[in-house]
Amino acid sequence: MSQTESHDDGHHGLMVKNKKLLMWLFLGSDCMFFGTLISTHLIYRKLYPEEFDPTQLFSLELTSFSTFILLMSSFLMALSVSAMHKGEMKSFRRNVVGVIFFGLIFLGCQVYEFAHFIHEGLTLDLGTFGSTFYLMTGTHGVHVAVGVFWLISMLFYSQSGKMEAHKNAIDVEIAGLYWHFVDIVWIVIFTVVYLIEFIV
Amino acid sequence: MSDTEHMSQKEILKAENDRYYAFVNLALILAAVTGIELVLVYLPFPTTLIFTVLISLSLFKFVGVVAWFMHLIYDKLILTMAFGTGMIIAFGTYTALLFLLGGDMVAPQEIPGR
């Protein structure tokens, strides 16, 4: 599935595929994006440490579980990229189904978490904590959802038989890069937003 | 992979199979580290120590995923530069911002209803 076209991959250049370079640049840009979101949260936590005590609300077990799920989905994603390079379409599909499944579990956990928090009184407009927390984790959730949608459409595309291992390996690879990036953002959020709250 | 174009199918298979073991090992380590992190926050060690360890473990996971799952160590340097530039600028800017907006620089917050 060709999300973006790249006509005539560089005749000179550094022998990096156009699409891959584009994706890495986008991820570099996205570092700044999530950096802004996360730092907004941390700044308000630093300014108003007494405003809200999330340790009563956060369930570290649940969050650790969803972190684990996302890490494992990343592992499966790496395997499906690998399978694509080897030309093993069946193994690719199996692994991608796993990634999608784990991604949906993660999203389910997040929906449950949000519903639970709102029920407990942490609403979007509760001081700055509600605002920064929901926007940050919500934006990450949207990234996961986009990734799931991307992979599902890729799965359908491969079912249609139009997918060729040699031609479309790069498309799977950049989808994989995106997925891993969403994973590493969560690695950071898990530590600085969730874990740190319990020790300071 | 940028260089797969010039590799025979056999070489690709070998490279991917080598990577497979790296991926499995990394996945196991990542799972273990997440478990350690969860336990760590409840341990009665000094806060500073736990804080340092947590940040280091997070960094370790980050680098692990970027380097192996995202193939950066197998790939061209330019990709590391593209991502690294964004990472460095983001980290530098927001670290500076965290220090700029100190707790003593704003008036205490008045939360409605409290």
Place this chain on the structure above:
Amino acid sequence: MSTTNTTEVINPSVHHDLAELKPEISDLGLKRPDHSKNVLIDWLTTVDHKKIGLMYGAMALFFLLVGGLEALIIRTQLAVPENDLISAQRYNQLFTMHGTTMIFLAIMPLNAAFFNFMVPLQIGARDVAFPRINAFSLWAFVAGALVINFGWLLQALEMFGLFSASGATAGKNDFVPAMGWFGYAPITSTEFTGAGTDFWIMGLQILGVASLSASLNFIVTIINMRAPGMKMMRLPVFTWMTLIVSLLIIFAFPAITVALIQLMFDRVFGTNFFSVAGGGQPILWQHLFWIFGHPEVYILVLPAMGIVSEVLPTFSRKPLFGYAIVVFSGAVIGFLGFAVWSHHMFTTGLGKIATAAFSLLTMAIAVPTGVKIFNWVGTLWGGKIRFHAPMIFAIGFVWMFMLGGFSGIMHSSAPADAQQQDSYFVIAHFHYVAIGGILLAIISGIYYWLPKMIGKMWQGSLNIWVGILTVVGLNITFFPMHFLGLLGQPRRTHTYLSGFGWESYNMVCTIGSYILALGVLLLVVDIIRCFRSKQLAGDDPWDARTLEWATSSPPKVYNFAATPVINARDAYWAHKYGPENRKLGTVEESHGIHMPSQSWMPLIASAGFIPLGLGLSMMQAGVPYMGYVSILGLVIIALGISLWALEGPGGYHLHPKKETN
């Protein structure tokens, strides 16, 4: 890939079989809009970087005139004390839209026009790396420009009593943004401003998407699409500056993107990012805005430096003095640009250490900038200077930009800045940089490259009048503002009382602004005359140095009939006058030239931004059903991108036949 090193001109007149080509069917089963006889369809679906560049240029020139008109109304209002030509609110709207229009809708797209048209030619590429994304960037820019200016229509309706705000912003009838181009919190909250702020938020957000996608595209193009032999240190300086600016955009824009999302959430969903009542800190907006805003300043000026670095060597008939240092200085300016944002906020009380650090870093930026100035002067030194139109403006740039730089260094000192903050001194500074620097360089670029773009040559000597009027006009307008600022006249105030000694200065400024406007108007007249000119430009009217002059004027759709092989830095100059081993070669290709297919999808995907942006903004003004309209916009975007992905890149081959020579 076999390369030959011949002295043959690399773009001989060619016959191509464009007329015989039939459009193919895309993977979706639809006919691709290739080779359309319908001019409108051809331009709407084009993926050709040259057509996209021309459209960017035309749009940007239009908005340059709009922004200029807004400035003239502002200056007319300020000509005499206690003038009541326009109300305070209208004045606020005019200066907000003047700033926003000039930065995002005039200068950035004018730069983008040159990026699009020139960069692929300068590196010997057939097109950019992702032609359809390039088209998407253009149309997203058009959508953003429409959204941000849509408020004028509602404002006109409001003036005739046909429309008034209800809902979230009931009672606030400012539909054109009125809070300044950097939208400081808390003025942007719903308590103080109406739907104009929402139009501004959505418009900037869409323009951000356009800039980001275009920049990602250009970085990949410059790194990956270079012709054989075009090493990084052989790139023309303009291409280098494009690369640096694109990097600045992709790393600076996310900060404003997030800040705008947060502001939108504050206004629409009642969050507390910047609203003081709920604990939000308005100072955080300032930080986030300037984390983007300061690199943005270099995003505007570095392309201008690139243009000048092309023009000066051409008309001095000398290589650029210290090429490597000029490139390196550009990179240093770009990188340091991320570390100085707080110098816009010295008076907010950052603390001693932070103020000192940002002051020092700001002063440090003067070093690479000064290095560049010396290099330009060094280029002129001992050259055989020809005073053609591009050269006049390029030299004007060096001088005027220096004046803007001097007052900039004055600002870098925090105690001095505290005196100048928010006064007309600041206005004088950044207009010297923006008009004396950027605009003069862009005019220079227009005079330099338009013959290449349309294949026709300038006629007459109107350009001299454009030069005299713009340079004289800008100095009469902005030089007195230094004194006005030091006398204490605050910026962004719709009128002033007499008796402060400001009257005569203001009158002079207003007269100057009309002279400047006349100069810009004559430029437009000159451009129209050039389009109607009968005289052909020829491939190389200026005896220039870089690769874009090696192909025909205007360049054929495939740019180069055969991919050139570059063997020297000033590739075309070396080809014309250099030794045998530095001349251009060609790559022998047997399979013809691969051309990307045209597509409707970029247009459709970016058209979705219009209902999305207008819908959300008008929802805030209480127009019914607008929530659904914005959802419709999202659906259109998603649909456009999905169909885009599924239609496949396509492409066809051209076989330009070389005439034997």
